[in-house]
Structure formats: structure tokens, C-alpha cells
Amino acid sequence: MRWFFLIFTILVVAAVFGLRLRGDKFSQPPIEIFNDMDRQYKLKTQKPSEFFADGMGSRRPIEGTVPMGFHLPASKTEGIKSTPLDFSVGDSYMDTGLVGDNYGKGFPEGINVDEAFLARGEERYQIFCTACHGDSGNGKGIVSKYWGVPPTKPSREQSNSDEGYQQKLAAYLAEVESYSGIPPTANLVDPRVAAFPEGQIYHTIKNGKGLMGAYGAMIPVQDRWAITAYVRALQSATKTN
Amino acid sequence: MGNIFPTWTNWIAVKVLICLGALGTAVVALAWYSWTPKYTRVGYMPQQPIPFDHSLHAGQLGMDCRYCHSFVENSSHSNLPTAELCWNCHGPGKVKSDSPKLELLRQAMDVNDENYTGEPIKWVQIHETPDYAYFNHSAHVNRGVSCVECHGRVDQMPVVYHAKSLSMGFCLDCHRAPEKHLRPLDQITNLAWEADDVDREKFYEELSAVKGVSAQKLKEADSNKDWTQELLGKHLKEGWAVNPPQQCASCHR
Numbered sequence: 001m002r003w004f005f006l007i008f009t010i011l012v013v014a015a016v017f018g019l020r021l022r023g024d025k026f027s028q029p030p031i032e033i034f035n036d037m038d039r040q041y042k043l044k045t046q047k048p049s050e051f052f053a054d055g056m057g058s059r060r061p062i063e064g065t066v067p068m069g070f071h072l073p074a075s076k077t078e079g080i081k082s083t084p085l086d087f088s089v090g091d092s093y094m095d096t097g098l099v100g101d102n103y104g105k106g107f108p109e110g111i112n113v114d115e116a117f118l119a120r121g122e123e124r125y126q127i128f129c130t131a132c133h134g135d136s137g138n139g140k141g142i143v144s145k146y147w148g149v150p151p152t153k154p155s156r157e158q159s160n161s162d163e164g165y166q167q168k169l170a171a172y173l174a175e176v177e178s179y180s181g182i183p184p185t186a187n188l189v190d191p192r193v194a195a196f197p198e199g200q201i202y203h204t205i206k207n208g209k210g211l212m213g214a215y216g217a218m219i220p221v222q223d224r225w226a227i228t229a230y231v232r233a234l235q236s237a238t239k240t241n
Numbered sequence: 242m243g244n245i246f247p248t249w250t251n252w253i254a255v256k257v258l259i260c261l262g263a264l265g266t267a268v269v270a271l272a273w274y275s276w277t278p279k280y281t282r283v284g285y286m287p288q289q290p291i292p293f294d295h296s297l298h299a300g301q302l303g304m305d306c307r308y309c310h311s312f313v314e315n316s317s318h319s320n321l322p323t324a325e326l327c328w329n330c331h332g333p334g335k336v337k338s339d340s341p342k343l344e345l346l347r348q349a350m351d352v353n354d355e356n357y358t359g360e361p362i363k364w365v366q367i368h369e370t371p372d373y374a375y376f377n378h379s380a381h382v383n384r385g386v387s388c389v390e391c392h393g394r395v396d397q398m399p400v401v402y403h404a405k406s407l408s409m410g411f412c413l414d415c416h417r418a419p420e421k422h423l424r425p426l427d428q429i430t431n432l433a434w435e436a437d438d439v440d441r442e443k444f445y446e447e448l449s450a451v452k453g454v455s456a457q458k459l460k461e462a463d464s465n466k467d468w469t470q471e472l473l474g475k476h477l478k479e480g481w482a483v484n485p486p487q488q489c490a491s492c493h494r
Contacts, residue, residue: 005260008264011267015267015271020280022274022280022283025402026285027287027288030281031281037372044372046320047366123427131330142304143302143330208329213325213330213332215329
């Protein structure tokens with residue numbers, strides 16, 4: 001009995017000190033005993049699968065088929081009712097932002113720009129756009145700290161004195177010297193962008209432009225238009241004249 | 242008739258019982274402590290193929306969870322971002338595009354890279370409910386359950402780890418008392434949110450639109466109550482008619 005308790009005590013002490021405590025960080029996969037019900041042999045979202053030769057559980061659409069959330073490209077889109085989760089609606093203006101080969105002006109039929117739509121646009125804008133374009137659309141989002149926003153040249157009119165202007169100019173030139181040269185994020189409230197037709201803003205969201213990647217795969221059609229509407233609202237809010 | 246058994250056998254039964262009792266207690270204690278997701282899952286912090294820093298992206302940079310997990314509001318599955326989405330910011334000429342940490346991303350995306358394979362990035366899943374429990378993200382985030390309730394302060398984790406147990410008891414605690422966890426829908430991805438942060442005027446106005454009672458009346462009814470998470474959650478629960486199911490078949494189907 002003495003021996004039993006000696007070994008017993010040693011084991012308990014070893015267990016208390018040797019085992020990981022609750023909440024301790026560990027990197028080995030959690031232990032699962034008899035896990036054939038926990039981890040069933042079935043196809044799971046975004047998981048690999050041994051069933052397919054290429055090992056990918058998420059299959060690419062078979063040629064000639066249309067995935068859910070997409071519509072067949074059709075010259076006419078009459079009769080297609082777009083739902084909030086559609087990623088394409090035929091090849092209409094609503095889908096492409098193009099009329100013929102040009103960017104279309106105005107919002108397409110079926111898009112009703114009201115308060116709720118703008119609020120949706122604001123929410124989506126803040127999710128997908130603020131990181132680069134900034135909350136106010138001025139192109140100075142948080143990413144600009146990593147990309148560098150090019151310095152703006154001071155204008156003589158804004159300075160009170162010639163001396164002040166020279167100082168600002170010197171600071172500007174020093175900034176230009178250190179500027180990394182990576183192109184800036186577009187200033188959405190700039191008159192240049194404000195002059196874009198709606199179709200062009202939509203087209204840019206969907207397909208990207210320059211350094212900006214395409215967001216068509218992340219943002220459904222209706223939300224792209226909602227963001228377009230919100231960008232318009234930002235532009236009219238910051239209009240100076 | 243001599244003694245068949247020596248004297249030490251007089252106590253053997255008692256001694257064996259004591260030893261078995263001690264052994265049994267130890268086994269029960271061990272099982273109580275470690276045979277639970279609080280032990281087996283909490284703290285799971287695997288190394289990811291790319292050391293993506295949530296505390297940087299979601300914390301310091303203030304990016305919304307939904308920038309990457311874009312379909313959490315629409316789908317039962319909260320998606321991992323495609324490599325293409327990472328590439329939107331980390332592509333050539335953009336943020337930290339030469340970082341050695343992004344080698345796998347370049348292999349997946351950069352067709353001009355000599356090591357290009359097009360292989361998807363094999364992220365390690367941390368939070369993984371058993372396959373017989375069907376959890377729906379969209380049902381929760383659209384009814385005021387924030388990411389933080391199950392995933393913890395991911396915006397403070399340089400390396401994400403399993404923060405809550407996600408055991409069945411954990412689910413039921415909330416399903417039985419949802420008012421302790423609900424919050425307004427525009428604060429779902431604000432992991433630092435607390436009930437005190439709410440603009441009460443605005444809250445009562447929105448609530449009156451949902452409940453069909455004037456904001457003034459609602460406010461007066463609460464005039465001598467403390468502003469707590471329970472009070473706010475109770476309003477939201479009644480307003481949205483939140484009635485979390487507790488039948489087995491609601492999650493095990």
C-alpha cells in the first residue's frame with residue numbers, strides 16, 4: 001500500500017505538472033477519439049476531398065452550366081428579376097455598366113435609389129472600400145500609410161505670404177524626394193471621378209482598374225450599384241461649389 | 242485447524258478498496274478536467290501556411306471582418322477569402338508584395354512567378370463543429386449575434402486560436418438566454434462593442450419602428466432600469482421575435 005501510494009502520488013504530480021492546463025495554447029490538432037461521426041466522409045464547403053483526382057472539394061463549374069446566383073448571358077434581360085445575391089444578370093446594363101462600348105449614365109432599371117439603398121451602400125462601402133479609399137472617399141484610407149499618398153503641390157493662392165508659400169513648396173519638394181512612387185488610390189470625391197458616369201464606377205467595382213483588383217466576385221450586383229450610389233452621395237456631400 | 246490465511250490478509254480487502262477509491266477519484270478528476278472541449282479545443286493555435294495576422298488587419302487597420310469573410314451574412318458557412326482577394330492588396334507593386342511570408346500567395350496567384358503552381362492555400366481550420374452539428378452563420382449574424390461571441394477577440398490575436406469551447410453546453414447557454422448576447426445589427430463585426438456604447442436615443446427610435454410602440458413610451462418604461470446588456474438584449478429579442486430553438490433536431494438533422 002505504501003508503494004501504491006508512492007507511485008500514485010508520483011503519477012498525480014507528474015500529471016498535474018506534465019499535462020497542459022485548460023486554455024494553454026497548443027498547435028497539435030485536438031484529440032478526437034472515435035471521430036468517425038464527428039468527421040464524416042462527405043463533401044464539405046471549402047474543404048479538400050480525396051474523391052476527386054485534383055483533391056479539390058470545391059468544384060469549378062462544368063463548362064456550359066450556370067452556377068447559382070448567376071444568370072445566362074442573354075441579349076435581353078427582360079423577365080429576369082435580380083435578387084440581392086445575384087452575381088450576374090445577363091449582359092444587360094445592370095450587369096456590365098456598359099451601354100454598347102461606352103459606360104452608361106444613370107442607374108439601371110430595377111435599381112431604386114432610396115434611403116435604405118444608400119444605407120446599404122454605405123455599409124458595403126465601409127466594408128470593402130474604406131481600407132484604400134478612406135471613409136470620406138478621399139483616397140487616404142489606412143492602406144495609404146503603406147502605399148504612400150503622393151504629396152500635393154501647394155498653390156500660391158492658398159498661402160498668406162510669399163514666404164509661407166516658399167516654405168510649403170520646400171516641404172513639398174522634400175516630400176516628393178522621399179515619396180516611394182507607388183501610384184495612389186483614386187480620390188473618389190475628386191471632380192475627375194465625380195464626372196464619371198455611374199456605369200464607369202460600377203464597372204470599376206466589378207472589374208477593377210489599374211492596381212485595384214476586381215471586386216465582382218465578392219460583391220453582388222445590387223450591392224455594387226448601392227456602393228455606386230453611395231460614392232455619388234459622398235461626391236455631392238463634398239462638392240465645394 | 243491452523244490459520245490458512247496469514248494475518249496481513251485481514252486488511253487486504255479494505256486496502257484494495259482504498260487504493261481503488263484513490264485511483265477512481267484520480268481518473269474521475271482527470272476526466273472532469275480534460276474530457277471536455279474546454280480542454281481539448283480551447284487554446285488550439287495551429288501554425289497557418291501564411292502567418293496572417295488578424296490583430297494587424299482587423300485590429301490596427303480596422304478592416305471589417307466581412308471584407309474577407311464576405312458571405313457570412315448570406316451563407317451557413319463563413320467563407321475563407323480566395324487567394325485573389327489577398328492579391329487585391331498584396332499583388333505586385335502593392336502592400337508588402339515582396340514579403341517572404343507571402344511566398345505561398347505568389348505561388349498561388351502570380352503567373353509570372355517562377356514558382357507559380359496555382360495551388361490553393363491550405364489554411365488550417367481551427368473552429369470546427371462536429372459534422373453532425375449544423376451551425377448556420379447567417380442565421381446568427383443577422384439576428385444580433387456577433388462574431389466575438391464564439392470566436393473571441395480575433396482582432397487582438399496575432400495568431401488565431403480557439404477561444405471559446407463551442408461545446409453543446411456553450412451553444413445551449415446562449416440559446417436559453419439570448420438576451421445576454423444580442424446586439425444591434427450594425428455592431429456585429431465591432432468586436433470591442435459593449436452595451437454602454439449604444440446611442441440610446443437612436444436605439445429607442447429604431448426599436449419603436451420594429452415594435453410599433455412610440456419611442457417615448459419605451460423609454461419611460463425603462464426609466465428606472467439600469468442600462469445593461471440584458472435590458473438591451475431583451476428589447477432586441479422581443480423586437481426581432483428571437484426564439485432560439487432548443488430541440489435536438491434544430492442542430493442535429
